[in-house]
Amino acid sequence: MKIAVVGTGYVGLVTGTCFAEIGVDVVCVDIDAEKIARIERGDIPIYEPGLDEMVIRNMKAGRLRFATDLSACLDGVEILFSAVGTPPDEDGSADLRYVLDVAHSVGRYMTDYLVVVTKSTVPVGTARKVKAAIQSELDKRGEKIDFDVASNPEFLKEGNAIADFMRPDRVVVGVESKRAEALMQKLYKPFMINKYRIIITDIPSAEMIKYAANAMLATRISFMNEIALLCDEVGADVGAVRKGIGADDRIG
Numbered sequence: 324m325k326i327a328v329v330g331t332g333y334v335g336l337v338t339g340t341c342f343a344e345i346g347v348d349v350v351c352v353d354i355d356a357e358k359i360a361r362i363e364r365g366d367i368p369i370y371e372p373g374l375d376e377m378v379i380r381n382m383k384a385g386r387l388r389f390a391t392d393l394s395a396c397l398d399g400v401e402i403l404f405s406a407v408g409t410p411p412d413e414d415g416s417a418d419l420r421y422v423l424d425v426a427h428s429v430g431r432y433m434t435d436y437l438v439v440v441t442k443s444t445v446p447v448g449t450a451r452k453v454k455a456a457i458q459s460e461l462d463k464r465g466e467k468i469d470f471d472v473a474s475n476p477e478f479l480k481e482g483n484a485i486a487d488f489m490r491p492d493r494v495v496v497g498v499e500s501k502r503a504e505a506l507m508q509k510l511y512k513p514f515m516i517n518k519y520r521i522i523i524t525d526i527p528s529a530e531m532i533k534y535a536a537n538a539m540l541a542t543r544i545s546f547m548n549e550i551a552l553l554c555d556e557v558g559a560d561v562g563a564v565r566k567g568i569g570a571d572d573r574i575g
Contacts, residue, residue: 324510326402327352329393329425331362333369333484334442334477335406340374341488343381345513350388350396359389371484393425394432402506403429404475405453406442417446426453430460433468438503440473444537447530450474450497471503474526476533493520497529 325348328339339351353359358368363382367375381387390396397403407421422443429439439457441450454472461468474497479487494511498504504523511521524532547565554561568574 324348324401325350325399326404326510327393327396327400328404328406328442329353330406330408330421330443331355331358331368331389332406332408333371333481334479335404336362336367336369336378337371337374337479337484337488338404338406338442338477340377340381340387341485342510343384343387344377344489346386347510348386349381350390350400352390352393352396354391356391359391362389372482373485377485393428397429397432397434397437400437402438402440402510404440404442409443409445417444419445419449419452422449423452423456426456427460429470430457431464433457433461433470436469436471436502438471438473438506440475440507441530442475442477444476444533445530447527447534449530450526471498471500472526473498473503473507474529475507476529476536478533478536489514490517491520492518493522495522495524495529495532497524497526499526 326342328335328349328351331339331351331353335351335353339349343349361368362378365375365379367378378387405422405425407425409417409419409422412418422441422445426439429437439453441453450472457470457472476495478491478493491514494514496504496507496511498507508521515521547561550564551561553559554564
């Protein structure tokens with residue numbers, strides 16, 4: 324299988340490298356030519372334990388390539404991951420300009436069926452905008468090419484991202500068609516040998532799962548910070564309290 328990953332930031336580079344590690348033919352695309360040149364020299368722009376060696380190993384094996392021109396990389400690609408940044412806008416909302424730029428580029432250059440997967444953290448409803456952007460470019464070209472959009476949120480922890488990707492506790496995939504579902508299942512199957520936890524949903528649910536998970540984690544941290552303050556007041560050991568409530572399977 325051949326895939327493309329657009330964006331070589333934290334999520335994109337880890338995603339592309341880990342897929343290459345299991346034998347997938349991967350091309351990572353980024354408009355930043357200097358960054359691409361650095362990576363090809365083995366100078367990895369982000370720090371993640373073990374990532375440097377994995378990138379170099381897969382480049383040497385020919386499974387991982389880097390490019391700056393998306394139009395020259397789509398031949399034979401079955402799945403394209405969009406892993407570009409979504410920085411906060413002035414009003415705090417997610418700035419989707421880069422996500423939609425990728426979608427427009429895909430629509431301009433695709434020549435065969437493609438599953439376009441949003442990996443970036445995006446608001447619910449983004450997939451509809453991505454689909455519309457791709458279709459608008461196909462309409463301009465007068466082309467009728469089948470494609471699917473999908474959502475595949477990431478749940479990586481910095482410092483443990485490779486282990487999280489290679490041995491995921493679950494993989495969430497939001498799709499609209501059985502064809503897209505089958506391709507995503509095929510791609511992720513090697514990671515599920517010991518524990519098959521691919522959760523297939525509709526796309527809005529997949530987008531919502533990411534936001535809900537982020538909110539839950541933030542809530543847990545805030546809650547334990549408040550409990551720590553209470554422990555200081557009453558003379559309790561917050562470490563013991565944490566273990567005591569965490570032993571409850573409903574809390575974990």
